């Protein structure tokens with residue numbers, strides 16, 4: 001091979017090397033695009049699945065037993081016997097329920113609306129501060145109470161009253177009462 005042939009051969013090999021790199025590069029670029037498209041589609045699919053799950057949950061209505069009333073995803077029973085607070089909780093537990101916990105304004109409005117339609121509206125709700133004065137808990141989960149609907153001036157009886165009731169003469173707002181008071185009926189929730 002003379003000098004000119006050698007130079008031409010080198011140039012050809014350089015050209016073919018660049019072309020090969022270009023082909024490889026464009027192949028990687030293409031694969032990268034496909035991969036990123038695939039990732040975007042997977043994220044969209046996950047988002048859609050989450051949306052479908054949450055829509056399904058919103059539509060779920062429990063099947064409540066006779067005399068129990070459905071609201072959102074729970075069943076409520078407005079008892080007819082007047083008992084002490086702990087007896088009221090036991091009454092609910094017989095039906096695999098607990099005294100009602102009222103977690104927000106909407107649920108409170110539902111309870112108030114229903115109680116005001118009844119002729120003897122004095123009820124226990126499942127809230128107590130028997131473990132530590134002023135630290136109110138829900139009896140169903142033992143969680144701290146975060147939403148309150150005290151009647152103005154309540155709670156007002158300190159250690160003498162560790163349970164909570166709702167009365168029509170207090171506009172069905174919450175009042176603290178001695179737990180041994182037998183004037184109240186249970187509202188159960190499950």
Ligand SMILES: [Ca+2]
Pocket residue numbers: 129133134157158159160161162163176
């Ligand atoms: Ca108290």
Ligand SMILES: [Ca+2]
Pocket residue numbers: 154155156157161175176177
């Ligand atoms: Ca009170």
